[in-house]
Amino acid sequence: MTDANLKYYAAKHNVMVHNVPFIDREDEIAFLNEAYSTDRSQMIILYGRRRVGKTYLLLEFMKEKKHTYHLCTRGNETEQIRFLSRMVGVSLDDTALVLSPFSEWRTLFMYLYEKAKDERYLLIIDEFPYLITANSAVTSIFQKYWDEYLSKTKMMLVLCGSSIAMMESEVLAYNSPLYGRMTGQWKVEPMSFGDAASFFAKGRCGEEAIENYSITGGVPFYLVELDLTKSAIDNILENVARKGRLLYDEGEILIREELRDPSTYFSILEAISSGNAKQVRIANRIGVPSTALPRYLSTLMRLGYIEKRVPVTEPGKSKKAVYRIKDNFMNFWFRFIYPYRSYIEEGDYERFREILDRHFNLYVSFIFEDVCKDFLNALNRSDRLPLHFTKIGNWWGHYRDRGMRREVEIDVVALNDATKEILFVECKWRNLSRRQAETILGELSEKSRHVDWNDGVRTEYFGIIGKRIEGKDELRGMGFIVFDLDDF
Numbered sequence: 208m209t210d211a212n213l214k215y216y217a218a219k220h221n222v223m224v225h226n227v228p229f230i231d232r233e234d235e236i237a238f239l240n241e242a243y244s245t246d247r248s249q250m251i252i253l254y255g256r257r258r259v260g261k262t263y264l265l266l267e268f269m270k271e272k273k274h275t276y277h278l279c280t281r282g283n284e285t286e287q288i289r290f291l292s293r294m295v296g297v298s299l300d301d302t303a304l305v306l307s308p309f310s311e312w313r314t315l316f317m318y319l320y321e322k323a324k325d326e327r328y329l330l331i332i333d334e335f336p337y338l339i340t341a342n343s344a345v346t347s348i349f350q351k352y353w354d355e356y357l358s359k360t361k362m363m364l365v366l367c368g369s370s371i372a373m374m375e376s377e378v379l380a381y382n383s384p385l386y387g388r389m390t391g392q393w394k395v396e397p398m399s400f401g402d403a404a405s406f407f408a409k410g411r412c413g414e415e416a417i418e419n420y421s422i423t424g425g426v427p428f429y430l431v432e433l434d435l436t437k438s439a440i441d442n443i444l445e446n447v448a449r450k451g452r453l454l455y456d457e458g459e460i461l462i463r464e465e466l467r468d469p470s471t472y473f474s475i476l477e478a479i480s481s482g483n484a485k486q487v488r489i490a491n492r493i494g495v496p497s498t499a500l501p502r503y504l505s506t507l508m509r510l511g512y513i514e515k516r517v518p519v520t521e522p523g524k525s526k527k528a529v530y531r532i533k534d535n536f537m538n539f540w541f542r543f544i545y546p547y548r549s550y551i552e553e554g555d556y557e558r559f560r561e562i563l564d565r566h567f568n569l570y571v572s573f574i575f576e577d578v579c580k581d582f583l584n585a586l587n588r589s590d591r592l593p594l595h596f597t598k599i600g601n602w603w604g605h606y607r608d609r610g611m612r613r614e615v616e617i618d619v620v621a622l623n624d625a626t627k628e629i630l631f632v633e634c635k636w637r638n639l640s641r642r643q644a645e646t647i648l649g650e651l652s653e654k655s656r657h658v659d660w661n662d663g664v665r666t667e668y669f670g671i672i673g674k675r676i677e678g679k680d681e682l683r684g685m686g687f688i689v690f691d692l693d694d695f
Contacts, residue, residue, distance in 0.1 A: 229267045230402070230405045230427070231403075232260070232267070235264055236264070236268055238391065239253075239393075242363060242391055243272070243327065243363055248360055248361065248362050248390075249362070250364045250366070250388050251366070251389065251390065252365075252367075252378055252379060252392040252393070253265070253367040253392075254368045254369070254374040254378075254395070255369070258428035259397055259426055259428075261395050262367075263427065264395065265331050269331060272329050274298065274328070275295045275328075275330050275331070277291045277332050277333065278333045279334040280337060281341075284338070284342040285310050287337070288309060288310055289309070292309040292315055293308045295318070295319070296308065304318070319357060320356040320359070324359070328362050329365070331367065332364070332365070332366050333368075335368045335374070335378070340373075346383055349384070350384035354388070358388070371465065371509070371510050372465050372466075396425075396511075397425035397534070398426075398427070400582075401582065403423075404416060406431070413674075413693075414674060414692060417574070417575060417692075418439035419435055419439045421439065421571045422439060422443065424534055426536060429454065432446060434446065439567070440560075440567065444556060444559075444560065448543070448544060448551050448556075449551065458540030458545060472506070474493040475507065476507070476512065476532060476545075477541045477546060480532055480541040484531060485528075485529055486528075489530065512532060514530070514531055515530055516529050516600065517600075518602045518603055519620045520602060520660045527604070539570070543566075543567070547562060550562075572634075576601070576619065579632065583619065583630075587621070594626070594666070594668060596621035596622055596623050596630060597623050597625070598624070599619065599621040601618065602616070602658055603615065603616040604657055615654050615657050617651065617658070619631075620658065627661045628665065628667075629660060629666070630668040631651050631654075631670070632651075632671065632688070634671075634673075635672070638674050639674075639675070639676045640677050640678075641681065644673070644677075644682060648687055651671070668688055669687055670690075671687065672691065674691060
């Protein structure tokens, strides 16, 4: 398939493809091509959240390959078999099959066996969970005919799905009939800011890019849906916080597609987005016992919507754990759309704009910390820092001062247990004079004294990242690690 007919092909198969170049996903393409290049049968599982770009990735991968791409529907099983058979017939120029498609799996798999026994043939079944919904035994059926027929061919079968819950429980789980048959699996994740930056207009990869990224995250569909030549506030008011817009109900749709009884999950996500990070505070906010929360939190973590964080120097089971919404769009939606929908429904955009003006900048400042971590990770991979860290995260704790408990937080801490090197960084979503930067670095040095990690034998580095920092070269000359948006 060539670029010229990509959009035609996508339209024919009811796949939404925007007029944008294929960006990033080199690792995913390399993984798929490596599997394709082998001389044996392959069953690959590809999954990830809705809108993350799985279909566009597959359309790019199958170019110039003998293939069939089939997007499953919500129809019954017989209808699905007939649709898939027709797509196979279209791909292989088999008019007879197009006009008289199969209506049962066995004959379809026998036909595929004949077509793939001597040459590589790529079969992609997208939104595979729809097939499982039509017949819960379909994974057993695929296992049976994979073992009998396709495993003995040069078939590369890719099963793709957006329902993470169903893909993990019905396809990837140990008790799934397909477990042990699959030869590879890949969860497609949202892009980092560095990778997503290619979507932004030339010359606009600084402040406005980060503000827009705080809404979209690294989800290609959202990046394309917004007008990235505009400010984040304009995009919110024109493309998200407006009844009838495609993204207005997106947060609710995502949760309802994965969960049958979503009401408690809505409350939990709204509580976390409002700053209630600890389990007890979440429970108090939504009015349920703290002991009832773990199963809900575990489900949201499995779906990739929230994450559990502990101070980077602590073990994973630390009692200091907090929860944070991992997905930028869901974080934004539950922070600004979900609790204020009544204003939007009533058309009271002036009141809604006041809320944005008061709180959006603070919201972006927390996203900026994650962007800074991505940036430091990139520098670390290319050995452009004075240390090579093996762990990076946040740090928080407390100390006693004249009988009073004092809380202390450090935005980013990166460390190397083997070399006993540690980097402390403050991330400030504002412009800083040299004096302000020096003050912050001094306070950072004081806060670092409360980090209990290899005390007395560690090598320390201190850094600061901001929008714009005056005198950053002079600060670097003083031994500090200093970056601003001009360095991104």
